[in-house]
Amino acid sequence: MKEIEWVAVANNDDAFDGQFYYGVSTTLIFCRPSCHSKMPLRKHVSIFSTLRSAKDAGYRPCKRCRPEDLIYTHPNTQLVNKTLSIIELQLTSPLTLKDMAEQLFVSSTYLQKVFMKETKVSPSRYLTNVRMSKAKHLLQHTDLLVINIAQSVGYQNAAHFSTAFQRYTGDSPTKFRTKVQ
Ligand SMILES: [Zn+2]
CATH class of the missing domain: 1.10.10 (Arc Repressor Mutant, subunit A)
Known part of the structure; x- marks a missing residue:
């Protein structure tokens, strides 16, 4: 075990989640570095780089930190x-x-x-999706001017907004509004 891995385990450092797992030989359970289970003795800890290698070594996943649960596995x-x-x-x-x-x-x-x-x-792309869906909502459900809608979704300039909107939806903001109203 590298020093950095032991320090991560000792500090329950979630920055290392997904990078490795640690098994405790006395319980045969393996955890994510961030697990708040009882602090093991260093001599009982083995490091595994993958879920597979931990399981192949005979360890079971911890019920507390659920190392196999994808939502929790991603370090990011x-x-x-x-x-x-x-x-x-x-x-x-x-x-x-x-x-x-x-x-x-x-x-x-x-x-x-x-x-x-x-x-x-x-x-x-995600940011644009959020901006555009809010803009569409405002165009459809309010009488706000296009410039005001542009500003409320992060565009200082109505022309930039219109170009981006048209590229995204295929219609200009004004055309979109007449279509949906
Ligand atoms: Zn655990």
């Missing part, structure tokens, strides 16, 4: 959730991938990679 769920709340809270500002990455203290490349892996879309 937290990062994605934080990204989603940034998008939700800052939808009216012209948010970019770089802005989001900076707020999360990670690189744009890393955020992009993790987000894609977890959600199958890029953060920018």
Whole structure:
């Protein structure tokens, strides 16, 4: 076991979840690094890089941290959730991938990679989806001017908004509005 792995286990460090699992020889149970189960003695701990290798070695998954549960296995769920709340809270500002990455203290490349892996879309695409579905809702259900709708979904400029909207839906905002009303 590497020192860093032991430190991760000892500190229940969720940053290491998904990177490795640890088994405790006295119970034959294996856990994620973040598991808050009773702290094992170091000499009883074995490190496994995959679920498979832990199981092949005769260990059973812990019922508490559920290392096999996909939702919990991904080390990056937290990062994605934080990204989603940034998008939700800052939808009216012209948010970019770089802005989001900076707020999360990670690189744009890393955020992009993790987000894609977890959600199958890029953060920018997700942001556009949220913007456009809100814009569609406002066009359909309110009498707000297009410029106001543009601003409330993060575009400072009505023309940029219209171009993006048309690219996304195939219709200009005005045309979309006449279609749905
Ligand atoms: Zn556990």
